[in-house]
Amino acid sequence: xxxxxxxxxFVFDPLQGIKGDRMDIGIKGGKIVETSALNNPKTIxxxxxxxxxxxxxxHSHVVGPKVNVGRLFxxxxxxxxxxxxRCSRMEMGSSVPSTFKTGYDxxxxxxxxxxxxxxxxxxxxxxxxxxxxxxxxDNAAMPVFGNNWFTLEYLKNNEIExxxxxxxxxxxxxxxxxxxxxxxxxxxAWGWGLNCLHIHDPVPYFDITPAEIVKGLIETNERLxxxxxxxxxxxxxxxxxxxxxxxxxxxxxxxxTPKNDFGREQVMxxxxxxxxxxxxxxxxxxxxxxxxxxxxxxxxxxxxxxxGQVTLDETTTMTADGPFEYHLxxxxxLKWANVDVELETAAGVVxxxxxxxxxxxxxxxxxxxxxxxxxxxxxxxxxxxxHPNAGPFTRYPQVIAWLMSRAARDETMKTFKWLDRxxxxxxxxxxxxxxxxxxxxxxxxxxxxRALGVSNMYGGLAPGMDADIAxxxxxxxxxxxxxxxxxxxxxxxxxxxxxxxxxxxxGEVVSEPAxxxxxxxxxxxxxxxxxxxxxxxxxRHYSVKLxxxxxxxxxxxxxxxxxxxxx
Amino acid sequence: MKTVTLTLTNPSELLLEGQxxxxxxxxxxxxxxxxxxxxxxxxxxxxxxxxxxxxxxxGATAAExxxxxxxxxxxxxxxxxxMTAGEIVIEGNADMYIGGWMKGGKVHVKGNVDSFCGIxxxxxxxxxxxxxxxHLGSSPRGEWRGMKGGLIRVAGSVxxxxxxxxxxxxIIIGGAADIHVSTHGEGGTVVIKGDAKGRVGGQMVKGxxxxxxxxxxxxPGFKMVGEVEQEVDGEIALFAxxxxxxxxxxPVSKGKTVYxxxxxxx
Numbered sequence: 001x002x003x004x005x006x007x008x009x010f011v012f013d014p015l016q017g018i019k020g021d022r023m024d025i026g027i028k029g030g031k032i033v034e035t036s037a038l039n040n041p042k043t044i045x046x047x048x049x050x051x052x053x054x055x056x057x058x059h060s061h062v063v064g065p066k067v068n069v070g071r072l073f074x075x076x077x078x079x080x081x082x083x084x085x086r087c088s089r090m091e092m093g094s095s096v097p098s099t100f101k102t103g104y105d106x107x108x109x110x111x112x113x114x115x116x117x118x119x120x121x122x123x124x125x126x127x128x129x130x131x132x133x134x135x136x137x138d139n140a141a142m143p144v145f146g147n148n149w150f151t152l153e154y155l156k157n158n159e160i161e162x163x164x165x166x167x168x169x170x171x172x173x174x175x176x177x178x179x180x181x182x183x184x185x186x187x188x189a190w191g192w193g194l195n196c197l198h199i200h201d202p203v204p205y206f207d208i209t210p211a212e213i214v215k216g217l218i219e220t221n222e223r224l225x226x227x228x229x230x231x232x233x234x235x236x237x238x239x240x241x242x243x244x245x246x247x248x249x250x251x252x253x254x255x256x257t258p259k260n261d262f263g264r265e266q267v268m269x270x271x272x273x274x275x276x277x278x279x280x281x282x283x284x285x286x287x288x289x290x291x292x293x294x295x296x297x298x299x300x301x302x303x304x305x306x307x308g309q310v311t312l313d314e315t316t317t318m319t320a321d322g323p324f325e326y327h328l329x330x331x332x333x334l335k336w337a338n339v340d341v342e343l344e345t346a347a348g349v350v351x352x353x354x355x356x357x358x359x360x361x362x363x364x365x366x367x368x369x370x371x372x373x374x375x376x377x378x379x380x381x382x383x384x385x386x387h388p389n390a391g392p393f394t395r396y397p398q399v400i401a402w403l404m405s406r407a408a409r410d411e412t413m414k415t416f417k418w419l420d421r422x423x424x425x426x427x428x429x430x431x432x433x434x435x436x437x438x439x440x441x442x443x444x445x446x447x448x449x450r451a452l453g454v455s456n457m458y459g460g461l462a463p464g465m466d467a468d469i470a471x472x473x474x475x476x477x478x479x480x481x482x483x484x485x486x487x488x489x490x491x492x493x494x495x496x497x498x499x500x501x502x503x504x505x506x507g508e509v510v511s512e513p514a515x516x517x518x519x520x521x522x523x524x525x526x527x528x529x530x531x532x533x534x535x536x537x538x539x540r541h542y543s544v545k546l547x548x549x550x551x552x553x554x555x556x557x558x559x560x561x562x563x564x565x566x567x
Numbered sequence: 568m569k570t571v572t573l574t575l576t577n578p579s580e581l582l583l584e585g586q587x588x589x590x591x592x593x594x595x596x597x598x599x600x601x602x603x604x605x606x607x608x609x610x611x612x613x614x615x616x617x618x619x620x621x622x623x624x625x626g627a628t629a630a631e632x633x634x635x636x637x638x639x640x641x642x643x644x645x646x647x648x649x650m651t652a653g654e655i656v657i658e659g660n661a662d663m664y665i666g667g668w669m670k671g672g673k674v675h676v677k678g679n680v681d682s683f684c685g686i687x688x689x690x691x692x693x694x695x696x697x698x699x700x701x702h703l704g705s706s707p708r709g710e711w712r713g714m715k716g717g718l719i720r721v722a723g724s725v726x727x728x729x730x731x732x733x734x735x736x737x738i739i740i741g742g743a744a745d746i747h748v749s750t751h752g753e754g755g756t757v758v759i760k761g762d763a764k765g766r767v768g769g770q771m772v773k774g775x776x777x778x779x780x781x782x783x784x785x786x787p788g789f790k791m792v793g794e795v796e797q798e799v800d801g802e803i804a805l806f807a808x809x810x811x812x813x814x815x816x817x818p819v820s821k822g823k824t825v826y827x828x829x830x831x832x833x
Contacts, residue, residue, distance in 0.1 A: 075709035333816065334711055351711075 002500060003028050003038045006469060009046030010476045012438050013053060014379065014446035015460030019438050020476045025051060027467040030500035034463050044495055044502075048475045052441050054112030054468030054498060056459045058448035059231070059271045059306050060387040061318055062102050063116050063130035063139065065123045066347045069337050070096035070316045070388070074351060077316065089135070095315040095351075095388040103135035104509050105394050110470025110493035113449070113458045113518075116141035117231075117271065117386070118182060118320045120341045121148075122544070124174035125555045131517050132557035136503060140452075140518040142231055143174045144320050146181030146213055147188035149206075149343040149541070150533065155216035156208040164220045164566075165527035169534065173550040175519040175559070178228035178452075179221050182320035184210040186235055187346040195323040197236045199248045210235050214252045218267050224522050227262040227453025227562055229304075231269045237324050238275045243289035246276035250293075253302050262453030262562075265301065269451055272308025272386035273297075274368035280425075283360045288426040290370035298376040304451045306382040309368035309399045311391025312361060312412070314353045319389060322346030343541055354391065359418040359425075364390070366426035372403055373433045378442035379450065396444075397490035401483040403435045403443075408483030437476050454518070454562075471495040516560040523565045568633050568654070569626040571601060573619040575638030581609045582662060583618060586645040590632035590653025590672060593625035601625060629653040629672070636661075644681075647674040650691070663700070666693040668707075669717060682726060685719045688736060693719045701726030701745070704738045704757075714738075714755060730757045733774060739800055749776050752827060758799055771812045771827035779804075779832045788812035789829050797830060806830035 004027040011023040026035040061067050071077075074096060082092035091101035106114060119127045119141040131139045145151045145167065154163035167179065185203035186196040192204045199211040217230045234249040236242040253268040270276070279289040297303055319325060322338055325348020329336035337349040354361040368390070375381040383400070387393035401408040409428065416422055423429045435443075449459020457466050474480075474489040492507025501513040538546040571593055584607040593601050601624075602616030615621070619638075626632040630652035640646070641660040651670040660678035667683060669691040676693075682700035685693045687707050699721045705728055706713030713732030724742030731747065733755035743761035750766070752774040759777065765784030768776050777799050789811035796805050810826035818825050 073709065076707055077709075079707055079710070335709075 003041035004044060004467070004497060004500060004502070005035060005038055005041040006044045006046050006051060006471065006495075006497070009049050009051035009471060011051045011461065012441040013461040014438060014442045015450070015455055016462055018461070023051075025461055025469060027469070027497065027500045030467050032461055032463050032465050032467050032469075044471070044497075046471045046495070049494055050437055050472040050474045050476060050489075051461075052110070052470050052472070053445045053449075053460050053465075054458065054470050054496065055106075055110050055444050056448040056452065056454075057106070057111055057114040057384065057393065058269070058382050058452060059117045059384045060114050060393055061117050061389070062114055062387065062393075063099070063134060063141065064119055064127040066118075066318045066320070066349055067096060068126070068130070069339075069349045070318050071098070073335060073337060073349065074316055094394070095313070095392045097392070099130055099133040100135060103137050103515070107136045107496055107498070107504050107509055108492050108507055109394070109396060109490060110472065110496050110504070111137060112466075112468040112496075112498050113138045113140075113454070115139070115177065115452060118180050118345075119143045119174060119176060120320070120345050120347065121170055121174045121176070122341050122344055122549070124176070124551050128175060128517065128551060128555040128557065134515065135512045136498060136509070136515055138458075138516040138518055138560070140177035141174075142178045142180035142228070143170055143176040144180045144182050144345045145170075145217060146184035147186070147345050150537065151217070152185075152188065152203065152206040152208055152213065155213055156206055158216070160216060160219045160223060162527060162530050162533075163216060164223050165524050165530040166534070167220055168224060168522035168524040169530065171520055171522060175517065175551050175556050177518060177520055178226055178231055179217055180231045180233075181214060181217055182233040182345065183235055183237065183324065184213040184232075186210070187320060187322050190323040190326075190346050191340055197239070198245055199235055199252070201235075211248070211252055214249065214268075218253065218256050222256060222259045222267060224524070224566055225260040225564055226520055226522070227260065227264060227564070228451065229258065229264060229266050229269050231271060233271050233319070233321065234276050236276070237319075237321055238328070240278045240280040240282055240286040243277050243279055243293055246270075246273070246293060247296060250296055250300070250303060253300070256302060258302065260453060263450055263455050264453040266304040266380070266451060267302045269304045269306070271306050272384065272390065273305045273371055274308040274310065274364060274390060275386070277367050277371065286360060286363055286425060288363065288367045288370055288428075290367055290374055291427065294371060294374040297380070298374075301380075304380045304382070304447070305371070306384040306386075307368050307372055307399075308384055308386040308390045309372075310354050310361060310364040311385055311395040311398060312354045312356050312365055313391050313395065314351070315388045315391055316349060317352045317389045318347070318349040320345045320347050322348045324348070325350050328352065342543060343537065356412070356415040357417040359421055362416045362418060362422040363425050365412075366422060366428035369402055369409065370426065370428055370431065372435070372443065373431045378435070378439040379447040381443060382448045382451070383440075383443045397487045400440055400444075400490050401487040404437075404440065404486055405483035406432055406434055408486075411483070437474070467497055467500040469495075469497040514558055516558045517556055518560045518562065520562045520564060523563070523567050525567050568631050569624055570633045570635060571598075571621065571623040571625055572635045572637065573615075573621055575618060575636070575640055575643070576620045577618050578639070579608045579618055579642065583608055583643045584645055585643045586648040587615065588634065588636070588643075588646045588655075589648065589650040590625070590629040590634060590655065591650055593634060594629045594632050594653070595627060596625045598622065598624055626653075647672075650674075660697070666691070669693065679723070685714070685717070685738075687714065688717045688719065689715045690717045692717060695719075695721040695723075698723035698742070699725045701728050702731065703729045704733065704736070705730060706732035711751070713751075724761060730755065733757065743780065749774060749827075768811055768827055768829050770815050772815055772817055773825050773827055775828045775830065777806065777830045777832070782831065786812065788814045794833065795830070805833045807833055
């Protein structure tokens with residue numbers, strides 16, 4: 001068994017409360033061990049450098065059909081961005097990179113776990129095939145439930161037990177990780193050309209409201225005791241004045257407490273909160289309402305959120321929120337794709353340019369940063385760009401620089417065409433807070449790992465955990481005065497050790513350790529009613545047969561199953 | 568201005584990807600350094616000197632460098648791609664993507680060129696004495712921001728899909744044009760001195776097209792609004808003025824809707 005010793009680095013591990021102490025980390029057999037357990041290790045000298053656990057991304061669209069639609073219909077995203085470089089597979093694209101580039105770039109930034117944010121259950125084989133082709137990083141994928149006919153019918157009749165049995169079946173059928181909810185009810189209403197903008201708008205035909213769907217799914221999730229909580233993309237995304245709807249959605253978690261064996265402390269994760277924190281009633285008078293939102297989040301321990309930070313790039317938006325993408329394309333007149341996935345979900349893809357010359361974009365930029373800077377507990381707010389919706393994940397290092405440095409924010413704000421109006425509409429200019437490396441470690445590793453319920457394996461450096469360790473060329477005692485230095489250090493880590501194998505050295509990928517697919521297998525009592533419902537629905541409504549629907553074993557790559565027993 | 572002469576003495580078996588043949592890449596380099604620049608034949612990378620005999624040094628800057636290509640370059644692609652200044656003269660035919668994404672300078676092809684020449688052009692001049700293939704001055708695949716500036720002049724006829732998504736600049740075609748001219752156009756000017764086959768200005772929002780010959784299948788989205796005298800390429804002529812494409816969205820400027828203009832010679 002290969003042994004490694006990472007010596008003398010400044011270690012940040014929020015799961016153990018280690019705040020930049022100079023420590024050695026021992027690695028043996030792909031796991032972290034006490035240094036005393038090593039016999040004759042190879043040594044990595046991390047003196048003067050920052051040592052953290054490998055990064056964990058809680059919400060990113062990296063694999064699956066809509067990502068591939070983005071790749072297919074944006075060939076220009078690859079133009080002159082396919083460098084002839086030394087690596088084992090071709091890297092190309094920027095906002096929708098190829099699977100290989102996705103894996104390599106996450107590894108170069110020191111990330112080891114990425115949670116695919118939305119898996120259409122019907123297309124789970126495609127998701128898993130792309131997971132297999134995405135090197136290095138471990139992946140999980142969340143099937144979408146918020147517009148699923150089974151779920152809507154069970155929750156309408158308040159049959160939580162049946163919905164739990166169905167959820168367990170679907171997680172197994174798709175090798176899924178948790179319950180994703182996208183625009184609950186709204187994407188289904190889109191089948192009728194309608195939407196659910198508010199949580200009490202009834203879904204046509206099903207006669208259930210988004211509020212009932214979310215509460216029902218929280219109850220389902222806690223009855224099953226899944227590692228992750230309900231992962232919610234709220235109604236009314238991206239519209240000025242939507243913060244009241246967001247607050248209504250956040251309040252749905254009131255009264256629920258987490259029940260699980262995985263150390264998870266929230267019952268609801270609200271994703272890309274930046275898109276849900278707008279005041280005003282049009283893009284002309286849009287304003288930041290982060291204060292109201294974060295006051296609520298700060299005061300309620302059973303909620304976690306992620307940022308969805310706008311990075312001011314040209315990107316490709318893609319979401320299972322079909323109606324939103326349709327309305328977005330009406331705004332910029334670019335090419336678009338929209339699709340309905342049978343009984344389950346919908347999706348849309350539209351290219352989008354966030355520009356420092358456009359006030360709407362710069363207000364969105366400020367809103368995202370305000371959320372993180374107003375947060376009291378960085379263990380409950382995570383760094384994301386909702387890749388690629390608000391910006392490509394490759395811009396995380398820039399986001400870290402903005403969070404850690406007021407000077408970095410000021411420098412970016414100097415490029416804004418409507419700086420005064422942006423400052424008037426937001427509170428970013430009045431915030432001087434600069435996050436510390438410890439807080440960044442909370443937002444990018446420890447926090448997301450705990451919220452996903454995988455903090456026994458990922459996101460920390462305690463003995464027994466996976467030996468996923470990122471070393472950044474940053475000296476906490478002598479931080480670079482130029483924020484560009486912070487960005488540079490986080491863009492290309494000095495070392496990444498994944499499962500005990502040196503994977504990245506000086507920012508270049510040097511090996512490809514086997515990646516894993518993480519999924520959740522829930523045992524539930526046999527439920528004849530649900531089995532009959534599934535059989536009936538497939539007979540009547542699905543275009544595929546039940547026998548062909550579940551993922552075949554050969555699609556599942558290097559499985560790491562998390563077992564949950566509710567019987 | 569210094570001149571570098573490239574003579575194709577050892578033609579490649581496959582098509583040659585010659586994107587390094589630009590004044591920008593040759594500037595400040597001696598003959599031997601130029602011969603060492605990369606070209607791709609299929610997936611194989613080789614030095615330029617394997618295929619070409621090279622004489623002369625590059626100038627101090629791109630603007631002071633002139634490249635002359637001799638021999639049959641019918642299978643050499645991407646000459647002058649992304650060039651910003653200087654001059655290239657191709658004494659015979661050339662393949663695809665000649666002068667693609669040009670920002671400045673001048674490319675003069677004395678023979679014919681294949682498809683995708685002058686695509687994504689932002690400035691400079693591309694002169695073709697012979698014919699051109701499809702997608703002349705068009706936008707790259709998938710891109711909605713097409714030709715932004717510069718001048719393309721083709722003496723002979725051109726293939727289909729000329730000037731797709733054109734945003735600015737001028738394309739002057741001496742001969743006939745195949746289907747699809749200025750599709751999705753949002754600016755710029757296309758002049759066709761011969762006949763046009765059809766689908767001229769489809770989904771065009773803004774910009775001008777002049778057709779001297781006949782349009783075999785005119786689009787119903789264009790409406791004649793009058794007759795005008797216009798100066799085009801140095802000569803004054805009488806044209807029928809059509810506006811369109813009426814099936815498409817159109818911007819409003821100073822309270823007036825902006826349409827694309829299609830002029831056919833009377």
